[in-house]
Amino acid sequence: MAEYFVARGLPVPPELRRTPLTDWRRWSLIGATLAILYIGVRLLDIDLSRANPEYAGTRIISLLQWDLRILTPQNEFETFWDTAGGLMIITIFLGVVATAISIVFALPLAFLGARNIMTGNPVAAAIYGVARVLFTVMRSIDVLIVVIIFSVIFGLGSAAGVFGLAFHNIGVLGKLYSEAIEGIDPGPPEAITATGATRFQVVWAAVLPQIVNPFISFSIYRLDANVRLAPVLGFVGGGGIGQYLFQTINLFQYNKAGLIIFLIVITVAAMDFASAQIRKRLV
Amino acid sequence: MPAFLEIRDLVKVYPRGARALDSISLDIRKGEFVVLIGLSGSGKSTLLRCINRLVEPTSGRVIFEGTDVTLVNGRDLRQIRRRIGMIFQQFNLVRRSSVFANVLAGRLGYRSSWRTVASRPSREDVALAFENLERVGILEKAYARADALSGGQQQRVGIARALMQQPQLMLADEPVASLDPATSHSVMKYLEEINKTDGITVICSLHFLSLARRYATRVIALKDGKVAFDGKPADIDEERFKEIYGQEAIEVEIGPERSRPQPLSATEAALLALAQDTDVGRVSDR
Numbered sequence A: 001m002a003e004y005f006v007a008r009g010l011p012v013p014p015e016l017r018r019t020p021l022t023d024w025r026r027w028s029l030i031g032a033t034l035a036i037l038y039i040g041v042r043l044l045d046i047d048l049s050r051a052n053p054e055y056a057g058t059r060i061i062s063l064l065q066w067d068l069r070i071l072t073p074q075n076e077f078e079t080f081w082d083t084a085g086g087l088m089i090i091t092i093f094l095g096v097v098a099t100a101i102s103i104v105f106a107l108p109l110a111f112l113g114a115r116n117i118m119t120g121n122p123v124a125a126a127i128y129g130v131a132r133v134l135f136t137v138m139r140s141i142d143v144l145i146v147v148i149i150f151s152v153i154f155g156l157g158s159a160a161g162v163f164g165l166a167f168h169n170i171g172v173l174g175k176l177y178s179e180a181i182e183g184i185d186p187g188p189p190e191a192i193t194a195t196g197a198t199r200f201q202v203v204w205a206a207v208l209p210q211i212v213n214p215f216i217s218f219s220i221y222r223l224d225a226n227v228r229l230a231p232v233l234g235f236v237g238g239g240g241i242g243q244y245l246f247q248t249i250n251l252f253q254y255n256k257a258g259l260i261i262f263l264i265v266i267t268v269a270a271m272d273f274a275s276a277q278i279r280k281r282l283v
Numbered sequence B: 001m002p003a004f005l006e007i008r009d010l011v012k013v014y015p016r017g018a019r020a021l022d023s024i025s026l027d028i029r030k031g032e033f034v035v036l037i038g039l040s041g042s043g044k045s046t047l048l049r050c051i052n053r054l055v056e057p058t059s060g061r062v063i064f065e066g067t068d069v070t071l072v073n074g075r076d077l078r079q080i081r082r083r084i085g086m087i088f089q090q091f092n093l094v095r096r097s098s099v100f101a102n103v104l105a106g107r108l109g110y111r112s113s114w115r116t117v118a119s120r121p122s123r124e125d126v127a128l129a130f131e132n133l134e135r136v137g138i139l140e141k142a143y144a145r146a147d148a149l150s151g152g153q154q155q156r157v158g159i160a161r162a163l164m165q166q167p168q169l170m171l172a173d174e175p176v177a178s179l180d181p182a183t184s185h186s187v188m189k190y191l192e193e194i195n196k197t198d199g200i201t202v203i204c205s206l207h208f209l210s211l212a213r214r215y216a217t218r219v220i221a222l223k224d225g226k227v228a229f230d231g232k233p234a235d236i237d238e239e240r241f242k243e244i245y246g247q248e249a250i251e252v253e254i255g256p257e258r259s260r261p262q263p264l265s266a267t268e269a270a271l272l273a274l275a276q277d278t279d280v281g282r283v284s285d286r
């Protein structure tokens, strides 16, 4: 086959030059991948001899033997909000409030972080750069680490959870929003600029109508993700039902832990369903 | 008397780009219908956008009714833009908004930012919007979404939006390049009408010389950012044509004018609406 190209003085396509089975590049890539995995497994020292199936079995059974008492107040000092159900609702709101806070901050910041809005002068370009770096920094620190840092500032509890989660999400939503703004059709803003409108009026009349839909769907996506994350935050001091779950596991109260896990699973599934429904309506 | 629009030694060099405009000087008089022609990349869009500073000129001056457009900024620039309407090849309507909202947006230059958000459009602006919609013959589409309209209708919305500015000058960047020949004529006729009736000076770039011959009072040809021809449409003979478009080019005709591109009369519009009423159709099907 290659002769066809050689005879006509054309470059031979690489597909013809190499046969897949004898290509040394392919084999060396596969070899390198295997070597890295081998080193990894040796370093991890995965040890199955410590597993105790009998013990695990009894624990799994107690995870399923739910202690229903945690669903009702147990003494005169407890209210509904100290029960597992109450804590679950609080945790859902932890995700909701964190999302709301992050939307409020990400919305204006996203315009500052959109290249097509921040054009014209060096000051605008500088603001754009700062906003983009800010998003990247906020986004790149994992939520759990942010919550740990915030629990140092605010102490253990919901404050650390809400603000930590919101902080991380400003970075995520800011990036998603500003990319949506950068993806708009530049024609309408150009036309509105030509009518003598101010920059603000251009955004109001020609940019906003183009981004409401992506903004709503990104916001719902983050709400979904945050309600999912909220129960975990309690493990690192973020308050809510996670803190309770962490406590029961540490005290070996598996009958309680199992029920709490079940509540979390149901909540996440319901959230999943609801957000899919809302998004379907939108499109 | 100074010219209506004076362009002096206008140069535009794009960053890392070509010299799109190479020292252009022109005097445009009030009431002219100027058609800009020239090959793709000859600088037509750049020239039009330098006039209202959508593109920042590198050097040179643009003097619009005595004011140097290249020297003003902020509020003064916006007040000049307000007097210069513009329509575009891709219509540049906000597709998700209604036709009415799009037309009303042409008035933004007359409102403060604060009033844009906080108050409803004034009675006068609403009346003016309906007046302009009626003028371009799409009153019955006022509440339709802009992207539900055909290309020709969308361009008429673009004209109505520009008319909201009550401009003295209308810039049109290939307004009919996305339209079929018959629709092209109907859109060009509205431009001709506002030029003749309202005395709005028009500068319009076109790809078809036959359209230029039909509508222009003056043709300016650009070639590599320079003026290659400036004169009456009738003076473009074959030799001139080849100078502008290159030796291999042949002139093509755009299709015939549609016999009646005028807006529908009220009765016709009502009949049309009746005929399109799906409910009526469904009843008679049964």
Ligand SMILES: Nc1ncnc2c1ncn2[C@@H]1O[C@H](COP(=O)(O)OP(=O)(O)OP(=O)(O)O)[C@@H](O)[C@H]1O
Pocket (backbone or CB within 6 Å): B014, B015, B016, B017, B018, B019, B020, B038, B039, B040, B041, B042, B043, B044, B045, B046, B047
């Ligand atoms: N934003 C830009 N950045 C860099 N170069 C540009 C830009 N816009 C236009 N140019 C260049 O400037 C020259 C003139 O372009 P312009 O769009 O004004 O031509 P035109 O006559 O309108 O062409 P067309 O008929 O294709 O619309 C071209 O060489 C083009 O590549």
Ligand SMILES: [Mg+2]
Pocket (backbone or CB within 6 Å): B044, B045, B046, B173, B174
């Ligand atoms: Mg162009």
